[in-house]
Amino acid sequence: MSTYRPAAQSSPIPFLKGHGTENDFVIIPDPDNALALSASAVAKLCDRRAGIGGDGLLHVVRSAAHPEARSMADRAEWFMDYRNGDGSTAEMCGNGVRVFARYLRRAGLVEAGDLAVATRGGVKRVHIAKDSETEAKGGADGRGADSGPVTTHMGRAVLTEDDVTVVVGDRGWPARNVNMGNPHAVAFVEDLDHAGNLFTAPSVSPASVYPDGVNVEFVVDRGPRHVAMRVHERGSGETRSCGTGACAVAVAAARRDGADPTVTGESATYTVDVPGGRLVITERPDGEIEMTGPAVIVAEGLLDAEWAERLDPR
Numbered sequence: 001m002s003t004y005r006p007a008a009q010s011s012p013i014p015f016l017k018g019h020g021t022e023n024d025f026v027i028i029p030d031p032d033n034a035l036a037l038s039a040s041a042v043a044k045l046c047d048r049r050a051g052i053g054g055d056g057l058l059h060v061v062r063s064a065a066h067p068e069a070r071s072m073a074d075r076a077e078w079f080m081d082y083r084n085g086d087g088s089t090a091e092m093c094g095n096g097v098r099v100f101a102r103y104l105r106r107a108g109l110v111e112a113g114d115l116a117v118a119t120r121g122g123v124k125r126v127h128i129a130k131d132s133e134t135e136a137k138g139g140a141d142g143r144g145a146d147s148g149p150v151t152t153h154m155g156r157a158v159l160t161e162d163d164v165t166v167v168v169g170d171r172g173w174p175a176r177n178v179n180m181g182n183p184h185a186v187a188f189v190e191d192l193d194h195a196g197n198l199f200t201a202p203s204v205s206p207a208s209v210y211p212d213g214v215n216v217e218f219v220v221d222r223g224p225r226h227v228a229m230r231v232h233e234r235g236s237g238e239t240r241s242c243g244t245g246a247c248a249v250a251v252a253a254a255r256r257d258g259a260d261p262t263v264t265g266e267s268a269t270y271t272v273d274v275p276g277g278r279l280v281i282t283e284r285p286d287g288e289i290e291m292t293g294p295a296v297i298v299a300e301g302l303l304d305a306e307w308a309e310r311l312d313p314r
Contacts, residue, residue: 012302015045015052016103020095020150020295022240022276026054027103027297033065039087041311046085052303055239056093057083058100069118076116076123078104081137084235092121092181094243096296098150106297121181125153150295154244155181156287157251167203167215168196175204175216177251180289183214184248188256192220195230198238217245219253226254228273240276247289248279261285 013035017028026045027036028089037059044189046054059081063069069079080100082093105128112130116123129148158179166175166187171194175185185204189195195202197217200215213234222228229249231242250270254260259268261283269282279293 020097023095042087070120076118079118102295178248180244186252241274246272
């Protein structure tokens, strides 16, 4: 199967590049799901030397046009068909959904305010700050909604009591198993350097707990309800940020600190520093988790049609 099916061989294919706390993505608008994106093609697009470069790819499709999202079309018009940097699919990407929403707003496909985005991890509610909200909150650079924060309702965390161990070299730590629509193993360490280079996936056992792989977060304390993390994302390696990972870390830290909003009735908010910036995570008494952070579109352009056709030759 050819990776792309442009209307004409000479037709270039639009793309954009964006990031959320430096977790960066190639964005491919394809409302009618006309492009067949193989794992190989996505990996080549995300290649930082021979492609556009990114931790992952956001395939922008109308829910009604995608077989994995049609059941959600009555609740969310747009589906985030998210792919990891190696081309594999993922259930959800927290930074990605903010950038996805920013693209929809930039393209005039949605208004500022509340919207719903379909993902493999379910329908996520997103809030794009309007100009007045951005100004009231002291937006990133005072330029209005397109530069202000985006808040994503990430759903509820699922925690289990599995005995999980993360190992790097000759060091090992117990880890908390947290699912945010995708799986995470959260390990609290003495120093973030103990995570090693994270070029390859840390060892996690027992492997049976994570049959489809796992994102691994290494966490240190910075202050009261303030932590810092590094992450190895399955299929991508170490990334500058991971939104679902930051949520998993905040929930794991809250439980470690004795805070459970569903029990106390009081929200718990944690600041989570990632290598690419800062995210604010709030777990509410109903168990819903909100993540607020930046989302930036940095460039847009056109893929050469002949190069695109060679991504996945017959």
